[in-house]
Amino acid sequence: MHQAIAALSSERFLQKLRLGAGLVMLTFVAMHLVNHALLLVSLDTAERVSRLFALFWRNPAGTLLLYGALVVHVVLVLRSLYRRRTLRMPAREAVQTALGLLIPLLIIEHAVPARLSQPLYGIVVDYRMVVRSLWVVNPLQGFRQSVALLVIWTHGCVGVYFWLRFRSWYASASPYLFAVAILVPVLALLGFADTGRMLAHMAETAPQMDPAQAEALSTVRPPIDQATVAEGLGRIKLSLYLVFLGAIALVLVLRHMRTLAERASQITIRYSNGALVHARRGLSVLEASRQAGVPHYSVCGGKGRCSTCRVRILDSAAPLPPPGSIEAATLARVHADEHVRLGCQLHPEGDVSVALLMAPNPAASLPVATEPVRPGREEEIAVLFCDLRNFTDLSEARLPYDVVFLLNRYFAIVGQAVEQAGGRLDKFIGDGAMALFGLGADRDQAARQALAAAAAIVRDIAHLNAELGNDFSVRLRIAVGVHAGPSVVGMMGYGTTKSLTAVGDTVNVASRLETTAKEHDVAIAVSERALAQSGLETDGLRHSEVAIRGRTAPLRVYLVTDDESRRFALETEKA
Template identity: 55%
Template sequence: MTSIDTVPLLSERSLRRARLISGLILLVFVTLHLANHALNLISLDAAEKGRLWFTAIWRNPVGTVLLYGSVLVHIALVMRSLYRRRTLVMPFREALQIILGILIPLLIIEHVIATRISSQIMGTQDVYALVIRSLWINSPMNGLRQSIALVVVWTHGCIGVHFWLRYRPWYDKVAPLLLTFAILLPVLALLGFASTGRILASEPPQSSSGYGPAGKSTGYGGSKSDDAAYSFATAEVRKQRVQMTKYALYGGFAGTLLTVFAMRTRRSWRERIDQIEIRYPEGQIVNVPRGFSVLEASRLGGIPHYAVCGGKGRCSTCRVQVVEGAASLPRPESTELTTLNRINADPGVRLACQLRPLNDISVVPLLVPTVEGTLPVGSQQTNPGREQEIVILFCDIRSFTMLTEAQLPYDIVFLLNRYFAIVGQAVEHAGGRLDKFIGDGAMALFGLRGSPEDACRNALKAAARIVSEIERLNDELSSELSMPLRVAIGIHSGPAIVGTMGYGNVKNLTAIGDTVNVASRLETIAKELDSALVVSEPTIQLAGSDTANLESQEISIRGRAEPLRVYIIHQQLTARFV
């Protein structure tokens, strides 16, 4: 039997890509439409000229197929997605996206009928003067409805773009500009509509009561320059065709939606007799029908479970370790496999949003969300785990046990607090974040904001400052210390999962992953090589630092197939990074 992975056009990834592309095409259409409305702030004539360009793009055969094809594809794939959801328990932002999407056809069908459809069937003109007069003067409630539709459509599209782009490394830089654009465009469009509406309202009333025909009298409010061209009976027939088209669109959409929910109900009744158990580490057991994803089971059972991308397989925050029943699991499809390979997942690790077990299994979520009583089940947390390019700095005191053998406990506490203050101030001064202290060791994160290049330079500056301040502390306490304080620092950069982790009140923003492990290993190597600082080659290259006169060598890192080149920097050379 051929699996879905062997049919690229029908794979989940291909369908998601088709949904994304069709949505982007529709968003481009809406953007140009709103920009055209905004031209009314200049003049009605400017808006009308813009409309001619707009219709030239979208009312030719290619534009028509592209637009209406995108509408059909997007609606069909949304309905498919709605049917495939095994539970409607979901975070608020996902529910908002779905609700707004369902409202859009109900809000805009009337407008489509009065413009595009009437233009084709009745031969009417949907010029700005007639359209705005109809919506602002003749039928203000319809105008209010279309204004609401404008906001709903635009909000739906912007939410989709935000959740598509939010974990791109460059998104944080452009997000303020995109937000400004997202707010200004609909506001300018509505102001343009209102401005022209007020101008037209101040003019003498015209006989036209709606969108008019192109130079023909059809009984539909147009000019009377050529009454012989259209008889009253013909006009009435065309009006009936327009009405039938409107009812067909409303009925078709409503029928499709009802069919989806009827199919969901039928499936639910059939699946009640064919359920499996999904067991969680705290002893919770959720019984769900075969075909539910593990993420859907968690939401249905009220078990908090991260899913930053909304269950689309784009992130890895929902991943679980399957501890029982792994042998009977279906193989991962392309979307899941790509993400698992990207994070170098261990055997038995699967994405909860993509894993649909056929038999009983036991799982352990690998990123445990904070349980907040004020948040609804399944809601997203404020700092869920996400993959990010960061720089990790590990710092430790060498021979700390020997150093403290002859010290009183109070003296050790005093010494450690002075050391912690040096490390903390150096990290914060360089724009980093102090993650944690472990005994006499410290871990710091750089690059949570800003570019990777800046993060690498800042981490090196922090290391140089730590070494310098430790020397100053040695001079200050030389008479009290049996041996001078010496630190070993390891720095490495790369992708890591950054998020709020922990339990109860003991939780903080931290990072996990291979990058953290390598940085910790480099700090150990710094001790072994009697060096103040060991930096990985990728980090020092991103920082743009001069590597002349620096000792380097390749080292083996446990868990990595290839050796890693590092630079070994002794105490006297750290000052070059200040």
């Protein structure tokens, strides 16, 4: 037990180590590209900044940090490749892995001369020499390095996206990050091309040195034997190519040997839908599903960060390994019982029967491991529920066409109030409605927007009553509940009815507060948390303690009458 926990704790450490090594290399690449972009200013500016960057990266500590990060990252990638029980994976993960393995093959040709020419042969490599070599002398090599630049930058940006995509602030920051990801390599390539054209023009128009001058210069500075330099650097490059390709080949050979050894001991995984899979011992349930073509959700790609791959254990012929730290944390977050496990983290040692708790529709034309358009993520939002009071009794006394007319007027009031306040109308449920506020970049104003929409709904319903009072002899009364907090937001539904919505405790509490408003005969019931986040005053407002199902402590709720809602409207307009 302790050994398993220690192993999984070390696995998490290695994940962080791999991420840290990747960030070190991405920082170096970003500084390198920014330096290239400065070529648009001038060659001298780029040279001066290059010398500043070299103070950091070319001293012993910086060199150890950079090349240590490179070695650590490559070794951990190869280790991850070896540990995978199947090479079948989602397309984006396969592209990320392929780009990572391609990078060393692309940069060795450039990195070896750039880093070793001076310490080995005394050749000072500056921007003028590098750009002239890649643009004038060997343009094919220049094209190759431009491709390498784009591959390296893309690989790093994809890695950062996988790291940050579920952060609460990522949605608001992503447009700026995307702009940086596009502009940095574009400006770098423009700087390289501009300087390359300038040097090419200078080479064409420069006066030729006569033989006497060349001979006199050679007596002052003996020429470097270019053939010797090329041969020495060539041997180093060839050695690096062979080491890297040999490492990949060794990993693949070891994988194949492991597969041959494991075929003698297979396990059987039975699914509750009737599917039967014979898999190698050591595969996770998710890997076995993918290998056999059994549809099995996994939004995070099998890293234990989501719970969409979870299964219920129906039967097991051998004791199951205990959940590790990553799996235990995810299962605790979804309040899973002891018989529920993550398919991506469970490696059964014997035959097992499972039920997929989030099984895809078998009739859907989705490939294995397909993910939703937008996977659910947790966001801080405000939720508004509103409902007409006693509308059932009212509708029974009216003609159906009159009911439709009244409902459409009411729906228009709610929809316009929500949109004008900056929210998103989620759905209408009978004569009730649900709206979300704070999606995207407006989280700080979410509660204020929700209360502004609630006050506008109460005001416009009063106007509608005054307008229709003589003709319909009706008085519509509204009840609104508002709460703010974390909620899981994502695309949910089926086919054309799929839409962006929210689920979780925050939604349930907001619905309960709408019922509370009816029970206390007030227009709006707003939680203490939402009111505090809005910044509106609580002076003079009546409050009550409301028991919420699933919560040990009651929730303080502020009760707002029709008249008091006008104050909310004024305060939100001033803000």
